Amino acid sequence: MLKISDYLDVKKRAQEIGCNVPETLALIPRNFESARSKEDLVHESSALTVRKLWQQNNIIETPIEKPGEKLPLVAEAAFEWIGPTIFVSAMLLSQNPNLVAIALNVISNYLTDWFRGVVKETRKVKLNVIVETKDGDYKKLEYEGPPEGLKNLSGVIKAVCKKNE
Amino acid sequence: MSREIDELIGEFERLTEDCAKFLFITRGKEFQQEAVEKLSALKQKISLFKEKAVEKEDEDSANLALSLELFISAFISELEMWMELKEDNPNKAWDYLADAQLFARDAAQAHRIVQERAERYANKLYLLEKLLFPPQIFLSPGFIHTKEECSICGKEYGECEHIKGKAYMGKICHTIMKDIEIKEVSFVNEPAGKYRRVLQLTDEHGITRDLMTWKRIEKVD
Numbered sequence: 001m002l003k004i005s006d007y008l009d010v011k012k013r014a015q016e017i018g019c020n021v022p023e024t025l026a027l028i029p030r031n032f033e034s035a036r037s038k039e040d041l042v043h044e045s046s047a048l049t050v051r052k053l054w055q056q057n058n059i060i061e062t063p064i065e066k067p068g069e070k071l072p073l074v075a076e077a078a079f080e081w082i083g084p085t086i087f088v089s090a091m092l093l094s095q096n097p098n099l100v101a102i103a104l105n106v107i108s109n110y111l112t113d114w115f116r117g118v119v120k121e122t123r124k125v126k127l128n129v130i131v132e133t134k135d136g137d138y139k140k141l142e143y144e145g146p147p148e149g150l151k152n153l154s155g156v157i158k159a160v161c162k163k164n165e
Numbered sequence: 166m167s168r169e170i171d172e173l174i175g176e177f178e179r180l181t182e183d184c185a186k187f188l189f190i191t192r193g194k195e196f197q198q199e200a201v202e203k204l205s206a207l208k209q210k211i212s213l214f215k216e217k218a219v220e221k222e223d224e225d226s227a228n229l230a231l232s233l234e235l236f237i238s239a240f241i242s243e244l245e246m247w248m249e250l251k252e253d254n255p256n257k258a259w260d261y262l263a264d265a266q267l268f269a270r271d272a273a274q275a276h277r278i279v280q281e282r283a284e285r286y287a288n289k290l291y292l293l294e295k296l297l298f299p300p301q302i303f304l305s306p307g308f309i310h311t312k313e314e315c316s317i318c319g320k321e322y323g324e325c326e327h328i329k330g331k332a333y334m335g336k337i338c339h340t341i342m343k344d345i346e347i348k349e350v351s352f353v354n355e356p357a358g359k360y361r362r363v364l365q366l367t368d369e370h371g372i373t374r375d376l377m378t379w380k381r382i383e384k385v386d
Contacts, residue, residue, distance in 0.1 A: 077357040
C-alpha cells in the first residue's frame with residue numbers, strides 16, 4: 001500500500017526548530033511536523049540501523065541533528081519493521097538519482113535477512129519518504145507492505161518528481 | 166575443523182530426522198523425553214565446538230554452530246510443548262511454542278546452512294499456533310529511550326559497526342534499551358514476542374475465565 005500526500009516545507013521547518021537543514025539524504029524524526037520544539041523530536045529506533053547500513057555502503061547522509069546531538073528513540077515491540085522517515089532533496093534527485101535507489105536497496109536487502117524465519121504473510125514494513133520536488137513542494141510517500149516492495153519505491157519517487165516538473 | 170563440521174552436520178541431520186517422528190501429540194511422553202535428552206547432548210557438543218571456533222576466530226564456523234544450536238533449541242521447545250499439552254498445561258505449552266518460534270527465527274538468521282530448513286520449520290510452527298491454540302490477544306509496549314547498547318561489544322549501538330539481527334562470532338546482535346520510558350501499551354496482531362498476551366477476561370456478568378482453557382477463575386478475597 002502506498003499513500004501520497006502533501007508535506008510541510010522540510011528545510012524551513014528544520015531552520016525554525018534549530019536543526020541542520022538537510023541538503024541531500026536525511027532521516028527525519030517521527031514527529032517532525034508536530035513537535036513543539038527540538039527537544040520533543042524523536043527518531044524511530046530503526047534510524048540507528050539505517051544510518052549504519054548507509055555508512056557501511058558509503059551512502060552519505062546530511063543529518064538534521066547538529067554534531068554531538070542525539071535524539072531519543074521510539075521502539076514498538078511489534079513484528080513489523082517500522083523504518084525512519086527518509087528525506088530526499090530535489091538536488092539529490094537531479095544530481096544523483098541512483099543514490100536513492102541504492103539507499104532503498106540497502107534497506108530492502110537488510111530486511112530480507114531480518115525477516116528470515118518469519119512467516120511470509122506476516123512480514124510487514126512501514127517506511128515514509130519525504131520528497132522535495134524541483135518547484136519546492138514536498139510530498140510524503142507512506143509505504144506499508146512486504147520488504148521486497150521497497151525496491152520499487154525509487155521509481156515512484158522519480159515519478160512523483162516528474163509530475164511536479 | 167571442516168571435517169569436524171561435516172561430522173557435526175551429519176549428526177545434526179540424523180538426530181533431527183530421528184526426533185522429528187516424536188513431534189506429535191500421540192507419541193509416548195517417554196520417547197519425547199528421550200528425544201529431548203539426546204538433542205540436549207548434541208547441543209552441548211555443538212556448543213563446545215562453537216567455543217573452539219570462537220577461540221580460533223573462525224567466524225563462519227562459530228555462526229554455523231550457533232545456527233545448529235538454535236535449531237535444536239527450537240526442536241526441544243516443540244517437544245516440551247507437546248508434553249505440556251498432554252499434561253493439560255496449555256499456557257506453559259504456549260510459552261514453549263513462542264520459544265520455538267524465536268529460536269527458529271534466530272537459527273534462520275544466524276547462518277545460511279539451516280536457513281531454508283529453519284524457514285520451513287517456522288512456517289510449521291506458525292500453523293501449529295493457529296491450529297492448536299485459540300486466537301490470542303497480544304499486547305505490545307511502546308518505549309522511548311535515550312540509549313541502546315550493542316549486545317556484541319557493549320558500546321552504544323549507534324557508535325559500533327554491528328548490525329541488529331546479524332550473527333557475529335557465534336552470537337546474534339541485539340540491542341539493550343537503556344533509560345526507558347513506557348509510552349503506551351497497544352493491542353497488536355503480530356507482536357515481536359508472543360509471551361505478552363491477555364491471560365484472563367471478565368465478562369459483563371462478572372465471570373472471569375482463563376482465555377486459553379475457558380475455565381472459570383474464582384476470585385480470591
